[in-house]
Amino acid sequence: xxxxxxxxxxxxxxxxxxxxxxxxxxxxxxxxxxxxxxxxxxxxxxxxxxxxxxxxxxxxxxxxxxxxxxxxxxxxxxxxxxxxxxxxxxxxxxxxxxxxxxxxxxxxxxxxxxxxxxxxxxxxxxxxxxxxxxxxxxxxxxxxxxxxxxxxxxxxxxxxxxxxxxxxxxxxxxxxxxxxxxxxxxxxxxxxxxxxxxxxxxxxxxxxxxxxxxxxxxxxxxxxxxxxxxxxxxxxxxxxxxxx
Amino acid sequence: xxxxxxxxxxxxxxxxxxxxxxxxxxxxxxxxxxxxxxxxxxxxxxxxxxxxxxxxxxxxxxxxxxxxxxxxxxxxxxxxxxxxxxxxxxxxxxxxxxxxxxxxxxxxxxxxxxxxxxxxxxxxxxxxxxxxxxxxxxxxxxxxxxxxxxxxxxxxxxxxxxxxxxxxxxxxxxxxxxxxxxxxxxxxxxxxxxxxxxxxxxxxxxxxxxxxxxxxxxxxxxxxxxxxxxxxxxxxxxxxxxxx
DNA sequence: ATATAAATAGAACGTTCGCTCTTTTTTTCT
DNA sequence: AGAAAAAAAGAGCGAACGTTCTATTTATAT
Numbered sequence: 234x235x236x237x238x239x240x241x242x243x244x245x246x247x248x249x250x251x252x253x254x255x256x257x258x259x260x261x262x263x264x265x266x267x268x269x270x271x272x273x274x275x276x277x278x279x280x281x282x283x284x285x286x287x288x289x290x291x292x293x294x295x296x297x298x299x300x301x302x303x304x305x306x307x308x309x310x311x312x313x314x315x316x317x318x319x320x321x322x323x324x325x326x327x328x329x330x331x332x333x334x335x336x337x338x339x340x341x342x343x344x345x346x347x348x349x350x351x352x353x354x355x356x357x358x359x360x361x362x363x364x365x366x367x368x369x370x371x372x373x374x375x376x377x378x379x380x381x382x383x384x385x386x387x388x389x390x391x392x393x394x395x396x397x398x399x400x401x402x403x404x405x406x407x408x409x410x411x412x413x414x415x416x417x418x419x420x421x422x423x424x425x426x427x428x429x430x431x432x433x434x435x436x437x438x439x440x441x442x443x444x445x446x447x448x449x450x451x452x453x454x455x456x457x458x459x460x461x462x463x464x465x466x467x468x469x470x471x472x473x474x475x476x477x
Numbered sequence: 478x479x480x481x482x483x484x485x486x487x488x489x490x491x492x493x494x495x496x497x498x499x500x501x502x503x504x505x506x507x508x509x510x511x512x513x514x515x516x517x518x519x520x521x522x523x524x525x526x527x528x529x530x531x532x533x534x535x536x537x538x539x540x541x542x543x544x545x546x547x548x549x550x551x552x553x554x555x556x557x558x559x560x561x562x563x564x565x566x567x568x569x570x571x572x573x574x575x576x577x578x579x580x581x582x583x584x585x586x587x588x589x590x591x592x593x594x595x596x597x598x599x600x601x602x603x604x605x606x607x608x609x610x611x612x613x614x615x616x617x618x619x620x621x622x623x624x625x626x627x628x629x630x631x632x633x634x635x636x637x638x639x640x641x642x643x644x645x646x647x648x649x650x651x652x653x654x655x656x657x658x659x660x661x662x663x664x665x666x667x668x669x670x671x672x673x674x675x676x677x678x679x680x681x682x683x684x685x686x687x688x689x690x691x692x693x694x695x696x697x698x699x700x701x702x703x704x705x706x707x708x709x710x711x712x713x714x715x716x717x718x719x720x721x
Numbered sequence: 722a723t724a725t726a727a728a729t730a731g732a733a734c735g736t737t738c739g740c741t742c743t744t745t746t747t748t749t750c751t
Numbered sequence: 752a753g754a755a756a757a758a759a760a761g762a763g764c765g766a767a768c769g770t771t772c773t774a775t776t777t778a779t780a781t
Contacts, residue, residue, distance in 0.1 A: 301545075306738060320759045387543065436676050439676070457672070464712050467712045519727090522728090525727085550767075551769065552769095555731095561731060562771095571769075
């Protein structure tokens, strides 16, 4: 058994297993984007479209993470992706729509995977642990997307901003539900459920916002996950219940 | 005594007192900017320069917080500040320098105030409480600056980025020192000092990164401060030592 | 009141941007 | 192999940007 890992959540995925799930999701998502936007995408053949969409999304995330989406010109994207300006415009109708699609599809992957994972847990404690690990592993695997999503939210349309905010609150609600369930069952004791859930989100978010820091210090995502779990459990659980 | 406020840190400032300190600092800082850049600023009279610098900085922060600094054109800044393009360029040599000056002066205010406040505390517990409150109160008063500083760090020069990172690490070191001192005196017990300090920074940062959330929920900065203090103390202090 | 200095105004310049459109290249099908 | 369809290429367009420059207005001093 891994250091610091409690037996209680053996059902949860490891980080490696997570990587594969997301890898597969990426292609599925690009295929979905292709089908949903058949009218605006000028490409007919699915294989060609999916291949280039993956390229475009990845290159956009790469460039946006260093320059910012605004500062990234479509000429930059053209050069780095190897596609001409004309070719790019066969895959989306404009720069704004490109950002919109990336945001939407990312939210979809994340929502699906998180929900699926958390439902595996049975006790509130187990669900809390799984939720923290799953969230952090997602942050790690899709780090560029999370960073992009957070930094570029300002430049979206009002409607898109609402969706991003809603998405944040839904994830937070997941933690609120887990905590409330734990309180009802007598295993948790919390002074302020909403602030507690909000704080959990904040420390999880730090993983992708300050990745340079954790990289420099050689903190692994598993190590960080176990630390955050111990921090939160020390706050929400009476000491005698925390023994393994 | 305020709800949730422990007697131990009566020496710490209230939020209102904090507001005044920063208000005064702003004019002092603009006066310093004027004197330090006398060669590049084309304005001769100090009163005129200081008045317009305050205007320019505040308008820039206002616009940058909604649009982003990149997306803010100098024509936007001209319109909103009431100064013409020509006038603007009498106060700085270019858009990049404007961002640089704002970052530098903000760091200066924050560094000065934080250090001064924390030195007031005597016991590690008191210093930890003061540091958390001071940091949060600063985040609140200078919220637009913090948001600007975080969001626009990518677009600075390499040298400026180093300074921003260094500044983050210095603040973190302050928490590390407090915790280590607490451990040495036997009042704290922590599994990982660096990660603990890092986590404190993360939850403090959330206050200005997600201000919309706390505004909507009507959480006051004082309430948030007391919550974070209770969270951190439950993690770093054995239960028996936390009694008031 | 007038001359001088200081500050502001805003048109003009060169560059780069998002985006379009026609031409060329590649692929597919008979 | 050759015709038709699909995809990629990249020059070109108008708009907006940062920046500069000269003309004009405002303040100061004699």
